[in-house]
Amino acid sequence: MATQYEISGTTAKGIAGSVERGVAEGALAPGVALPPVRRLADELGVSPGTVATAYKELRQRGIVVTRGRGGTVVAPAPAVASRRPPKVPAGLRDLAGGHPDPALLPALLPPSRLSPGARSHRSAPRLARLEEVVRDWVGADGVPAEHVTFAHGALDLVGRVLSVELRPGDAVAMEDPGYHHLLDLVAALGLRAVPVAVDDAGIRPDDLREALRAGVRAVVFSPRAQNPYGGCFSADRRDALAGVLRAAPEVLVVENDHASEVSGAPLRTVTGAGLRRWVHVRTVSKFLGTDLRWAAAACDPVTLARHDGRLLLTSGWVSHLLQETVHGLMTDADTRALVARARETYALRRTALAGELGARGIASHAVSGMNLWVPVRDESAVVNGLRSHGWWVAAGARFRLASGPGVRITAAGLAPADAARLASDFAAVLGESEATYGG
Known part of the structure; x- marks a missing residue:
């Protein structure tokens, strides 16, 4: 869409500065299209090359992006912090963090040989x-x-x-x-x-x-x-x-x-x-x-x-x-042996939960790693429903760009005996919300 902000300047630096001011002041919002090069050149009485140079500088600085036939637009505001997961409510079993089981990690002790003195290691x-x-x-x-x-x-x-x-x-x-x-x-x-x-x-x-x-x-x-x-x-x-x-x-x-x-x-x-x-x-x-x-x-x-x-x-x-x-x-x-045991344990826990979910008609994806991805129709309904049963799982929204909804369950600390209870609660939640699983 065309912008109402009037870009000014007679040099590439001046034009780029005018666009940057418009972005900083909010007059040029993320996604707003800038005028085509030749049109802006005619409006400002400069050569198309001058405008093209200004747009190139703006692209290099991340202020605008070029989207092919979509033209040059103001860049989306960059994230300044990661989308942190919500805090785990008190009293819930945390299956959302993606962390390993602390019982399967070695003790961290400082090495006996410490770096002596203050010196640079750049060389x-x-x-x-x-x-x-x-x-x-x-x-x-x-x-x-x-x-x-x-x-x-x-x-x-x-x-x-x-x-x-x-x-x-x-x-x-x-x-x-x-x-x-x-x-x-x-x-x-x-x-x-x-x-x-x-x-x-x-x-x-x-x-x-x-x-x-x-x-x-x-x-x-x-x-x-x-x-x-x-x-x-x-x-x-x-x-x-x-x-x-x-x-x-x-x-x-x-x-x-x-x-x-x-x-x-x-x-x-x-x-x-x-x-x-x-x-x-x-x-x-x-x-x-x-x-x-x-x-x-x-x-x-x-x-x-x-x-x-x-x-x-x-x-x-x-x-x-x-x-x-x-x-x-x-x-x-000893650490290598502990890591081998962790590898076997995580595989057992992951496959146990996938099997319990599958036995209740709930498909999941868990070929490797510590997590399971379970497609659902309504992420919020499942997360809140499992919360009422004492479980805390991760809504899939923060993992997705264009893919369908789901929830992520970290099985690293979930013993097989607990997997059956979680799967039963999951099935109950799907029934309570009347969601068509995988829809």
Whole structure:
């Protein structure tokens, strides 16, 4: 739609400044279309090139976005904070958080070797022995491990990679439903999320192909334990996705293997399939401790250089004390045994709940990971109904872009004996609300 705000200026800088003032003052709201280049040039008595330069500057700063035939519009207001889930009401069993069972996490003890004195680690930001552990860790699953780097958690790493590779207004293909913190991160960076549907085998190739045709500059997905849907790449799905991605060599591929060791499924990575720009991300928060804000990545050399260059200019390096802690846990035999037990336990709990729901005619998606995605007609009715039975589950709205409604249930701490009671209560809630399940 045409705007009533009168853009002024005779130079590219002046025109850009006029548009920015209009946005700041609220006269140009998110989604409002700016005049076409030639029309505005005629109105201002300047060359079309001057207006085009102004619009380019505005795009680079994230103030406007270009939507093909839809023209240039004011960008959506970026998220300034993640959509936090509501506080768990007192007295309810929390199945909404997506957290691991604390009983299956190792004790976190500081390493005996502390970094002496005050000195910079910029010249050697990564512990060589931890690098070797990471190379063995990801390499065992078929991920090329020549180039590795570290960050302060998976979101930190993904956010840094996207910020150095893309510009505000660029489009990113995102899983739908997908991890809400990633969806919010993309918005906060001034990027545009393009939804790509998922199923039990992961992100869908045909939908990804359409997103690539629409001009996305990056794609972010999980190869297993997809959150919240639980999908896991099959070999056929991996091969199909690799074929789609090879046809778009300039697109950055971000493979987020966030639950690796406790996903309960093998990794079928696309990173070894001849891609040019890629990064495989892993964190340890799901099996070593939620307070260990550390992530590792294997990637192509260009991505490594760009990520590490930005890291050195900001935080500089990941704490060597934290790296020592991670190294100690990852090389400890007792911790490895505990992680193996956690993996088996989470799989048992997830499949037990899925089986109990299925026995009552309630379909769910839970191929891997700690969560189950249960499609429902009315999210609020189910969440509030289960609340009356003492359960607290996550409404699916914050995970969705264009996909249908559902609820996410975290089964990590739910013993099989409790799964039957939850499933019975779920069935009762569906009956009480007269909802047609899956509608």
